[in-house]
Amino acid sequence: MKSIFKKKEMGILSIVILISILITLKNSVFLTPGNLLDILKNNTVPGIVALGMLLVIITGGIDVSVGAMVAAVTVIVGTFMVNFGGNLLLAFLVGCLSGIILGVINGFFIARMKIPAIVVTLGTMSIFNGTILYFTNGSWITNIPEWFINFGRIRLIGIPIQVFFWLGAALLTFFILKYTRIGRGIYAIGGNPEAATRAGFKKDKLIIFIWAYLGFLVGLAAVVHTSIVRQVDPNAFLGFELTVIAAVVLGGANIMGGEGSVFGTFLGVIMLAVINNGLILAWIPTFWQQIIVGVIILIAVSIDVIQNKRRERAMAKIDVEE
Amino acid sequence: MERLIEIKKLTKIYPGVRALDDVSFTINKGEVHALVGENGAGKSTLIKILAGVITPDEGEILIDDKVESFSHPLEALQKGIAVTFQDLSLFPNLSVAENISISRKIEEGDMVLDWSEMKRIARKAIDELGVKLDINKKLGYLSIGNQQLVAIARALVHDAKLLILDEPTASLAKEDINALFRVVNLLKKRGMSILFVSHKLDEIFEISDRISVLRDGKYIGTYPKEEITEDELISYMVGRKVRYTRYDKRKRQEPLLEVKNLSKKNNFKDISFTLNRGEILGITGLVGAGRTEVAQAIFGNNVPDSGEIYLEGKRINNDSTSKALKTGIAYVPESRQTQGLVLGKSLADNITVTILDRITNGLNLLDKRLKTGIVREWIDKLNIKPAYPDMQIDQFSGGNQQKAVIAKWLAYNPKVLIVDEPTQGIDIGAKSEIHKLLRDLAEEGMGIIVISSELPEVLAICDRILVMRRGRIAGEFTGDDVTQEELLNKAITKAG
Ligand SMILES: Nc1ncnc2c1ncn2[C@@H]1O[C@H](COP(=O)(O)OP(=O)(O)OP(=O)(O)O)[C@@H](O)[C@H]1O
Ligand SMILES: [Mg+2]
Numbered sequence: 001m002k003s004i005f006k007k008k009e010m011g012i013l014s015i016v017i018l019i020s021i022l023i024t025l026k027n028s029v030f031l032t033p034g035n036l037l038d039i040l041k042n043n044t045v046p047g048i049v050a051l052g053m054l055l056v057i058i059t060g061g062i063d064v065s066v067g068a069m070v071a072a073v074t075v076i077v078g079t080f081m082v083n084f085g086g087n088l089l090l091a092f093l094v095g096c097l098s099g100i101i102l103g104v105i106n107g108f109f110i111a112r113m114k115i116p117a118i119v120v121t122l123g124t125m126s127i128f129n130g131t132i133l134y135f136t137n138g139s140w141i142t143n144i145p146e147w148f149i150n151f152g153r154i155r156l157i158g159i160p161i162q163v164f165f166w167l168g169a170a171l172l173t174f175f176i177l178k179y180t181r182i183g184r185g186i187y188a189i190g191g192n193p194e195a196a197t198r199a200g201f202k203k204d205k206l207i208i209f210i211w212a213y214l215g216f217l218v219g220l221a222a223v224v225h226t227s228i229v230r231q232v233d234p235n236a237f238l239g240f241e242l243t244v245i246a247a248v249v250l251g252g253a254n255i256m257g258g259e260g261s262v263f264g265t266f267l268g269v270i271m272l273a274v275i276n277n278g279l280i281l282a283w284i285p286t287f288w289q290q291i292i293v294g295v296i297i298l299i300a301v302s303i304d305v306i307q308n309k310r311r312e313r314a315m316a317k318i319d320v321e322e
Numbered sequence: 323m324e325r326l327i328e329i330k331k332l333t334k335i336y337p338g339v340r341a342l343d344d345v346s347f348t349i350n351k352g353e354v355h356a357l358v359g360e361n362g363a364g365k366s367t368l369i370k371i372l373a374g375v376i377t378p379d380e381g382e383i384l385i386d387d388k389v390e391s392f393s394h395p396l397e398a399l400q401k402g403i404a405v406t407f408q409d410l411s412l413f414p415n416l417s418v419a420e421n422i423s424i425s426r427k428i429e430e431g432d433m434v435l436d437w438s439e440m441k442r443i444a445r446k447a448i449d450e451l452g453v454k455l456d457i458n459k460k461l462g463y464l465s466i467g468n469q470q471l472v473a474i475a476r477a478l479v480h481d482a483k484l485l486i487l488d489e490p491t492a493s494l495a496k497e498d499i500n501a502l503f504r505v506v507n508l509l510k511k512r513g514m515s516i517l518f519v520s521h522k523l524d525e526i527f528e529i530s531d532r533i534s535v536l537r538d539g540k541y542i543g544t545y546p547k548e549e550i551t552e553d554e555l556i557s558y559m560v561g562r563k564v565r566y567t568r569y570d571k572r573k574r575q576e577p578l579l580e581v582k583n584l585s586k587k588n589n590f591k592d593i594s595f596t597l598n599r600g601e602i603l604g605i606t607g608l609v610g611a612g613r614t615e616v617a618q619a620i621f622g623n624n625v626p627d628s629g630e631i632y633l634e635g636k637r638i639n640n641d642s643t644s645k646a647l648k649t650g651i652a653y654v655p656e657s658r659q660t661q662g663l664v665l666g667k668s669l670a671d672n673i674t675v676t677i678l679d680r681i682t683n684g685l686n687l688l689d690k691r692l693k694t695g696i697v698r699e700w701i702d703k704l705n706i707k708p709a710y711p712d713m714q715i716d717q718f719s720g721g722n723q724q725k726a727v728i729a730k731w732l733a734y735n736p737k738v739l740i741v742d743e744p745t746q747g748i749d750i751g752a753k754s755e756i757h758k759l760l761r762d763l764a765e766e767g768m769g770i771i772v773i774s775s776e777l778p779e780v781l782a783i784c785d786r787i788l789v790m791r792r793g794r795i796a797g798e799f800t801g802d803d804v805t806q807e808e809l810l811n812k813a814i815t816k817a818g
Contacts, residue, residue, distance in 0.1 A: 320793030
């Protein structure tokens with residue numbers, strides 16, 4: 001299992017490197033530390049949410065409500081800070097808690113009511129978006145407190161603080177997936193849900209945990225996002241879910257469930273980011289970006305399907321009598 | 323003998339069937355207790371209740387004279403009941419090691435996992451079974467037989483009081499069955515009880531101490547092995563006498579499928595034979611002799627390095643299964659439960675997936691009446707139970723699911739039909755019906771290749787028999803006086 005994931009990730013990594021070389025040939029600004037750090041910082045938000053999406057996709061689910069959720073949490077946290085002040089810890093607490101609540105709502109309908117994730121999250125996406133509109137009328141929150149803006153400017157050893165949140169979330173997710181019973185249960189459910197129950201996993205609880213965890217990461221991402229842009233735009237996350245899902249799939253996760261890794265997902269986010277950034281640096285119109293990303297997704301998934309077919313065909317080795 | 327489990331008046335009702343109807347019996351400590359009955363008799367249902375997978379409608383289970391009821395499989399595990407399920411219930415996306423050890427870790431309540439310990443547990447179980455398996459390999463890449471070994475190993479790692487094996491030997495090679503029986507006897511000596519399900523009566527008589535019989539969900543009785551004959555057991559199971567008919571060998575002369583010098587590296591070498599129209603050709607040999615690989619080559623699923631295949635005198639070059647089907651060659655795979663079914667769909671849909679073009683009318687719409695007619699016919703011919711065309715395929719018993727896969731390919735009515743282990747997991751009554759059906763189809767002109775490890779079966783229905791050993795054809799047998807020993811000798815010893 002390990003070596004196959006490794007192989008897959010190496011494939012993605014080489015594509016990322018290839019694209020980077022092409023871009024650098026066109027515009028040498030790309031490979032400067034400043035630009036690379038900017039890429040990292042600006043993709044922290046999809047990067048963190050993609051980790052939660054990864055868990056959901058491994059179980060065979062999908063969440064199209066993450067855009068609406070992030071938007072909702074930014075509004076909640078922004079409103080909270082503007083009206084009650086508070087401090088950094090409180091901001092994160094409020095963000096993560098509200099994220100968890102939204103996630104658990106999704107999880108409840110999926111685990112307990114047995115409604116397919118895509119249906120549930122389509123519904124909640126609409127509900128979340130409508131509710132945001134009701135409260136904000138689409139207007140921005142711009143008077144974010146000074147202490148929070150200052151926090152967003154912090155750099156540690158020259159690296160923007162936001163990147164560390166991504167790193168932390170990635171390490172935590174990696175640990176959960178690889179070394180905890182819950183993590184292995186996530187893969188088990190993705191591989192064979194009925195067998196997961198028979199092996200002793202409590203499937204419903206696990207699924208609710210996963211959606212709560214995604215909610216937690218959404219909350220974290222929302223606060224980090226606010227620290228980057230220093231304002232709240234309730235419409236900033238239209239289409240965000242597609243970027244996140246695309247990153248996870250590009251990162252080698254199987255949309256049918258059962259497969260996917262943290263490192264792969266990280267590379268998926270980076271690949272999208274590099275294409276995005278590179279095309280801008282190369283002065284290529286943005287519609288090309290969308291077309292190219294689409295083509296790459298199709299190619300990546302086709303290669304995967306073909307490889308799986310090949311492997312299936314590979315017969316047992318027989319020691320033929322000579 | 324001290325009793326371990328007491329099953330009391332268990333009843334489980336599904337819409338339209340009483341899967342279990344007031345069943346009571348006991349399992350003693352340190353005994354191997356066989357559970358037998360026809361396909362759909364209720365064996366797996368009983369096992370699922372013991373395992374906490376489903377709950378009974380009535381009745382109770384006592385363990386060590388205490389009433390226990392399980393609301394989750396984990397509770398059954400913790401009470402010392404470990405199960406190898408008929409459908410294996412493994413994770414194709416995880417490694418062998420994890421498949422074996424994960425449920426033990428859950429049982430122990432570990433939140434954080436120690437991978438090196440998990441591997442140690444897995445390796446120990448594999449060693450105990452005495453088989454060779456790479457525990458780091460992803461399970462999905464293993465042959466169905468090896469997957470079955472993994473499922474058995476997983477049940478072994480739970481230091482259980484009761485080990486339940488639901489048709490554990492269905493896809494196992496003879497030497498692996500022997501290895502399993504060695505372990506079972508060892509565990510029995512240590513005082514463990516084993517509940518064992520199989521349709522192979524020779525196994526039942528070899529391994530068990532007592533035998534309980536179910537028929538149509540009802541308990542018929544429990545018999546010490548020494549006090550019952552095979553014929554009696556069969557009549558308890560099916561309610562009538564079943565004869566294992568040995569059909570006459572027929573001579574067919576009109577070549578239908580010709581295979582010439584087929585070779586593939588690490589698979590098979592110099593395979594040449596002819597299948598005549600209206601003939602049943604048996605291919606036997608040990609598991610892993612290359613029989614399935616040759617069949618897959620003819621079916622376009624395993625492209626050979628060299629050699630030629632002719633169908634009705636015309637050279638064919640099948641490099642995909644869809645091409646093979648178009649030329650009129652169909653293959654019923656060995657691992658039917660995983661490969662052959664569209665889960666979630668009805669029995670009728672599953673039987674007719676191969677013949678959709680034949681049951682649609684001029685407007686390309688489904689002809690309901692035609693479909694129902696065909697489905698009825700096959701349910702009848704194969705005695706699929708219960709005879710509900712619209713019931714979801716998942717809800718049929720394992721053996722009846724297998725019948726559905728066979729029906730699907732028979733309905734396709736190919737020129738050449740290759741069946742891999744056609745009666746694996748199928749009860750004795752249904753087995754002889756399938757034999758008769760294959761004979762009838764051949765009589766109508768179909769050429770049939772039967773791949774089977776079950777020598778009595780090969781001898782009963784085949785007109786000619788090829789024996790494969792280590793990737794080569796080791797011998798060919800015709801005539802009515804071939805014996806099992808002759809076949810077995812060819813399969814094992816070096817060609818003289
Ligand atoms: N989920 C379900 N829904 C409806 N009917 C079911 C379900 N599960 C089992 N049954 C029915 O219960 C009966 C007993 O099935 P069971 O699987 O216990 O048979 P079995 O003795 O194990 O047979 P086999 O030898 O074929 O494995 C069958 O008629 C089957 O169709
Ligand atoms: Mg069964």
